[in-house]
Amino acid sequence: MRMLIVVLLIVLAGCARAPDTTLKPWPPQVAYAPLRHPFKGADLHRDTDSAAMRYRLANGAAWLAPITGRPQARWINGPADLEPLRAVAAQARLQRTLPVLVAYYLPHRGCAKDQGARGEAAYQRYIGRLIRLLGATHAAIIMEPDAVAADCFTRERGTLIAASVRRLAEAGHHVYIDAGHSAWRTTGETAERLLASGIQHAEGFAVNVSNRQTTDDSYRWGRELSSLVGGREFVIDTSRNGLGPPPENEWCNPRRQALGQEPTTEVVAPGLAALLWIKRPGESDGICGGEDTYLFSPRQARLLIDNAESSGVR
Template sequence: MRLPLLTGALAASLLVTLGGCAGDDGSYAPLRHPFRGARLLVDADSPAAHWRRDHDAPWLDPIANTPQARWLTGPEEIPDLAGVLAAARRQGALPVVVIYHVPNLDCAGGGARDATAYARFIDQVVDALGDRRAAVILEPDAVAAECFDDARAKLLARAVRVLADAGHHVYLDAGHPRWNGPRETAERLRRAGVVRAEGFSVNVSNRQPTADSHRWGLAVSDLVGGREMVIDTSRTGLPAPPDDQWCNATPQALGAPPTTAPQLERVAALLWVKSPGESDGPCGRDEPAAGVFSPAQARALIADAPWLPASARQAARAATAPLT
């Protein structure tokens, strides 16, 4: 995700608290802590799992055998939820679903056609989830983006309300610590309905150090009623690129594996929200389109992951064709 300049002073915001700004109804919904003691879903239908089976590539096990979120980027993907929910039932696991379809997606005109289409999409997702409770990461980048406005805030607040009323656990995406400052982020989250959400997500599809994400998230949480956060660690194994490159950075590595017991203040879980190995887009280079699984990128993520056993890293380095 793109990295605009940090606005506001993080240090000056750490102790700021705002009163009387909790949202439309002035009060926050009680926290339900859905990740406590929960098992995360290992999705046998993930891009990495598919590629491993199709190419007899056991070196992909560190990605394919690790819980990841399932993304919904449009109505055509909603039928895929049936398989995800069936697997969650078999595993006794909590599914993590990412909704990524807001109008004017990425401020580039993508996503749902208009507010009516988006509301219909959210309702369809709720219907497809049925009585199976899910953790929902709502609209990565939508709150932090430059095109955030009152109309978008209203759409997101309605989505939070509908999902929460159906019993789901919503984490409204907040961006990351190199984007907007805590005060600006908190104000936007309140406008977008965080009072009804379980919390917010940090660092989705980015590579900021987890310690930085945590410090920034705590400063945001202080301003939004102590809401909890989830942090995306899917690609945080190496320092973030010095030039703040938002797309397919080199080098990069898998970050800490997902856990529902992170032992970090107000962190509900560390998750792999971004599917490791999926491209962020070509960025002017000869690389796969955004969302396309790249075995070459997956190999690099595994080969350089400092926490993996040496045998797993070596197996990835030894992998040969086909890697496209």
């Protein structure tokens, strides 16, 4: 009998032990810089120096207004594109607008051997000049389209991007690393690559650059990804996604494409910083779909505008 009571007491004592549920957080593995929300209440810079505008002026093509009338990003594809920045920076400062620039000069750009900067030093020089030319004008910089999502992504590439992101951020610019699009890599894999590319110093990431996934899909994907990289904000390129992805995700000058939602910084969706036109509508994706250059093509511009009008996208 006494034994039984002892056993019961032991059992009851056992049941009474409460599990330890207090949290004692370890220092986080990744320390994120505070967000600055550069698009909040900002006016997007309207770049008058564009191929579309020049074509419009030269040919009296007023029909190009849906393109030329909207703020778009300016691509810096190499040292040659740097010098004109001085004027853009001065103008933006005067107008108190926020320019959106695209850095697109990474070594092995497009996974091609002869594209982009010749070596890391050359790339660092390019970034240094970019910073110097912008001076006191702070810009939103879309960092290297496709570089993170590309098959040829390596740790070394990530390190180079991270170093550049850091320099740009320290100079006061707002960096959005291009993350690819919703039909490319998984958010898990992309997060891993963004972390290797210094997302913690960037303001966020860019989704759908030069691609045509719908804004809804892009937002869903971006939101999922944002949760994996410390709640960084993201921008969506809506320049040409009015009709959503073309059949089989054809990316190079497809027939089925239209201008998407107008660029705006007045967005209410959590995590989303802005809808931007990063790819300049009308500029060819490459030598395909009846085009034989990467330059502005009135045919592409017409297609985008006409399809947008007939499908009711504004």
